[in-house]
Amino acid sequence: MPKWFNPAAILCGLMFVVSPVLIARAPDESSMGMVYKIYYYHMPSAWMFLLAPLVCGASSALFLARGRPEDDRRAWAAAELTVLFGALTLITGPLWARRAWGTWWVWDARLTSSLVGWMIGWAYLILRRYGGPGSDKLAAGVALFGAVNVPFIYISVNYWRTIHPPTTVVPRLPVEMGVPLWFCVFAFLLLFVLLMTMRLRLEETRTRLDGLYVALDE
Amino acid sequence: MSAPAGGTPFARSVWLVLQKDLTVEVRSREIAYTTLFFAASCVLVFAFALVREGRAPEGGAAGILWIAIVFAGTLALGRTFERERQSETLRALLLSPMPRPAIYVGKLLGIIALLAGTELVLVPLVVFLFNARLFAHPFWLLGIVLGATIGYAAVGTLFAAMLVRARSRDVLLPVLLYPVVVPVIIAGVQGTTALLQPAFDPALVRFWLLLLLAFDVVFVVLALWTFEAVMSD
Amino acid sequence: MAAVRAACVALAIIGSGAPAAIAAQPPEPQDEFRPVGNNPAPEQIPAAPLLIGAYIVVLGGLFAYVVSLSRRLGAVRHDVERLEGELKRRGR
Numbered sequence: 001m002p003k004w005f006n007p008a009a010i011l012c013g014l015m016f017v018v019s020p021v022l023i024a025r026a027p028d029e030s031s032m033g034m035v036y037k038i039y040y041y042h043m044p045s046a047w048m049f050l051l052a053p054l055v056c057g058a059s060s061a062l063f064l065a066r067g068r069p070e071d072d073r074r075a076w077a078a079a080e081l082t083v084l085f086g087a088l089t090l091i092t093g094p095l096w097a098r099r100a101w102g103t104w105w106v107w108d109a110r111l112t113s114s115l116v117g118w119m120i121g122w123a124y125l126i127l128r129r130y131g132g133p134g135s136d137k138l139a140a141g142v143a144l145f146g147a148v149n150v151p152f153i154y155i156s157v158n159y160w161r162t163i164h165p166p167t168t169v170v171p172r173l174p175v176e177m178g179v180p181l182w183f184c185v186f187a188f189l190l191l192f193v194l195l196m197t198m199r200l201r202l203e204e205t206r207t208r209l210d211g212l213y214v215a216l217d218e
Numbered sequence: 219m220s221a222p223a224g225g226t227p228f229a230r231s232v233w234l235v236l237q238k239d240l241t242v243e244v245r246s247r248e249i250a251y252t253t254l255f256f257a258a259s260c261v262l263v264f265a266f267a268l269v270r271e272g273r274a275p276e277g278g279a280a281g282i283l284w285i286a287i288v289f290a291g292t293l294a295l296g297r298t299f300e301r302e303r304q305s306e307t308l309r310a311l312l313l314s315p316m317p318r319p320a321i322y323v324g325k326l327l328g329i330i331a332l333l334a335g336t337e338l339v340l341v342p343l344v345v346f347l348f349n350a351r352l353f354a355h356p357f358w359l360l361g362i363v364l365g366a367t368i369g370y371a372a373v374g375t376l377f378a379a380m381l382v383r384a385r386s387r388d389v390l391l392p393v394l395l396y397p398v399v400v401p402v403i404i405a406g407v408q409g410t411t412a413l414l415q416p417a418f419d420p421a422l423v424r425f426w427l428l429l430l431l432a433f434d435v436v437f438v439v440l441a442l443w444t445f446e447a448v449m450s451d
Numbered sequence: 452m453a454a455v456r457a458a459c460v461a462l463a464i465i466g467s468g469a470p471a472a473i474a475a476q477p478p479e480p481q482d483e484f485r486p487v488g489n490n491p492a493p494e495q496i497p498a499a500p501l502l503i504g505a506y507i508v509v510l511g512g513l514f515a516y517v518v519s520l521s522r523r524l525g526a527v528r529h530d531v532e533r534l535e536g537e538l539k540r541r542g543r
Contacts, residue, residue, distance in 0.1 A: 020506065029484050035482065035498035038505040045509065064447035088512050092505040099501050112404070119397035126393055127321045141380055145373065145398045148436060151438030152401065169484055173467075177484055191513065196521045205527045212534040 001201060004128055006115075009194055015187035022180040025032055035099040040180055042092040043170075046114075046186035049089045050150050051192065053117060056124070057147020069207065071165035072136050075126060077199035081192065082121035082146075092120060101163055109156035110164045112132035120146035227250060231316040235324025240331065242301075249297050250335060257290035257336050260280050265347050279350035280410035284366070284403055286340060287333065293369060294332050295378040298325075303382050312449055320446040325379065326438075329371045337363055358423050362413065365430030366406030369437050370399050376441040380448050402437075405429045441442055 019040070029036040045080035063071035093111070098146040107112065120142065126140045154167070173181065243250055257429050264282040268275045302308040311321050341363070345352050377394050379388040409426035412419065 011415045016510070033498055035502055038502055039484075041506060041509045059238050081248045084512070084516050088509050091508050091512075095501045095508075097504045099498055113401065116397050123394045123397055126392060131381075131390060135384060137385060138380045141376065141448045142394050144440055144444055145437075148440060149398075149401075158379070164411075167483075173484060195520070197514070198517075198524065200528060202520060202524045205524065205531060209384070209527055210532050210533065212531060212538065216534060216537060 001199070005194065005197060008190060012187060012190045015183070015190070017209075019180070019184050019187060023181055026180045027176050032100050035096060038092050038096040040184050042089060042096060043084050043181065044185045045092060046089040047185065048188050049082065049114070050141040050154060052078045052085060053143070053146045053150050054110055055196075056121075056143045057150075060143035060147075061138050064137065064144075065207060072140070073200055073203040073207075074196070075140060076124075076203060077196050079121050079124040079128075079143065080199060082135065082197060083118065083125060085192075086114070086118035086121055089137075089202050090114065106163060108164060109160035110153065110162055113149060113153045113156055116148050117146060119141075120149065222226055223298045223378055228317055228320050230326060231320035232324045232327065235318075235321055236327050236331075237312065239298075239325070239328035243328075243332070249294055249301075250332060252297075253290050253294040253332065254336050257286045257292055260286035260289050261340065261347065276321060276348075277411070278416075279344050279352075280414060281346035282348070283340060283344045283410060284407050287337060287367070288370065288399075290336055291329075291333055291374060292395065294336075295374045295395075296388055297437050298329065298332070299378045299382050307356055308379065308382055310415040318446045318449060319442045322375065322379070326371055328440075329375050331365060333367050333371060334364075337367065339436060343451065348440070350414055352410070352413060354422075355418065358413055358420070358427070359410075361427050362406060362409035362423070362430065365427055365434060366402055366409070367434045368408075369402035369430060372441050373398050373402075374386045379445065402430065402433050405433065410422055 023037050023040045026037065026040070028034050054073045056214075059071045059075035059078060062068070065077060098104050124139050124142055124146065127135050127142060131138060156162075170181070261282055264278070264285065268278055268282075296309045299308070311317070341352060344350055358426070359377075374391075374395055377398075378380060378391055380396075381390055405426050409423055409430065412426060
């Protein structure tokens with residue numbers, strides 16, 4: 001692991017420990033009361049859930065263009081993070097919605113396209129696991145379509161029939177709500193980088209292992 | 219078989235691929251008939267499953283139509299490329315000096331033709347079984363159906379071609395294809411539903427049609443680039 | 452390149468569809484969060500279990516993934532060491 005990993009991991013851990021304190025001190029919201037505070041973890045998860053497929057798609061495009069295994073490894077790692085952060089977003093969202101909207105789920109553009117994006121992440125992982133040889137390139141092709149879905153998810157909430165809050169919420173946050181939010185965003189971003197690094201290290205070690213098996217057989 | 223004398227090399231290649239597929243299909247008619255029958259069975263199964271008090275559900279027509287097209291299309295894609303795999307014709311095409319995008323476009327047009335043929339029977343069937351006045355606005359209907367079919371076929375042709383040599387390709391095609399084309403199918407269903415509204419609103423239908431057009435352009439362009447990149451090794 | 456041109460055309464077409472997209476709209480969702488003054492929220496479903504549940508899910512999920520990664524990494528590293536030992540034994 002690189003030298004900055006351990007200090008960064010400690011910092012990240014501390015930030016996560018501190019975050020509930022900051023969140024508890026934030027004020028309640030006028031129409032949703034206390035339950036809106038799920039947002040402090042829901043939104044950073046959602047942003048990571050949107051970031052991961054973009055990283056996956058970009059790495060996949062590079063992999064298809066240049067054929068370098070590092071790009072493929074990065075794409076696979078990003079796909080796993082898509083599924084992880086997608087799951088967190090799609091669980092915390094309905095928990096909040098149950099109280100705020102009175103229903104667990106609505107089939108609006110934002111939620112539907114998010115669910116679709118999450119499923120594309122799963123499709124990528126299933127393909128890598130069960131597709132046999134050559135599935136690295138095939139998965140890269142799928143990842144491109146997943147990446148194209150992301151801008152659609154983001155802007156859909158501004159243009160379509162929905163009760164999900166639009167993207168104007170974040171820029172208009174008052175300071176007492178903004179500080180814990182950006183603190184959590186930074187914590188999640190740091191975590192994203194750490195998880196990517198770990199996952200990449202796993203893949204690199206696996207490649208080394210394959211090389212050793214081949215060397216042993218000779 | 220002969221290519222038309224004029225036209226660019228690209229167009230001639232597309233025509234060659236398309237003509238090959240159509241000729242093979244016309245001689246055996248295997249995929250066309252079986253796809254058609256499967257699609258019709260789908261519609262019937264849904265109709266039976268959703269019947270209440272002897273009548274089929276009012277708002278179900280659009281959804282059932284598109285589910286049948288999606289399922290039948292998946293089968294057709296799988297079988298078309300299985301045929302290619304068995305005779306190794308896809309590899310032969312890739313080894314030929316034909317531009318790769320032309321191979322993709324040729325296959326795509328073939329799949330669209332197959333699906334269009336299926337829809338030619340399916341839409342009247344749905345109109346009949348569900349009393350759905352789809353033919354009230356025939357040009358809008360044509361636009362919506364064609365728009366969604368092209369989007370679906372664009373991604374389907376790419377993924378089916380990519381999976382030709384993969385393991386578990388039969389089950390992987392739906393796993394990969396369905397999440398990606400969900401937006402197209404939703405737009406198709408919403409557009410078809412808009413056509414069935416008692417108070418017809420052309421602006422709403424035009425919106426879904428424009429959205430389908432946008433999807434089609436994005437998906438075809440992306441598929442063209444991806445086909446080139448993935449199929450070369 | 453043809454692909455770049457085609458992509459620009461795609462973007463132009465999507466952009467032209469946007470005004471039509473804004474056409475049919477629902478009741479406005481709240482577009483900003485306002486901190487509470489002193490009004491208590493009406494009690495429907497208790498918020499605390501949902502709130503605590505959400506945080507447990509996130510922290511638990513992240514922790515589980517980190518543990519899974521560590522385990523996988525440990526297993527692979529163990530195999531690497533074993534094989535490297537093998538190779539050394541065989542004098543390569």
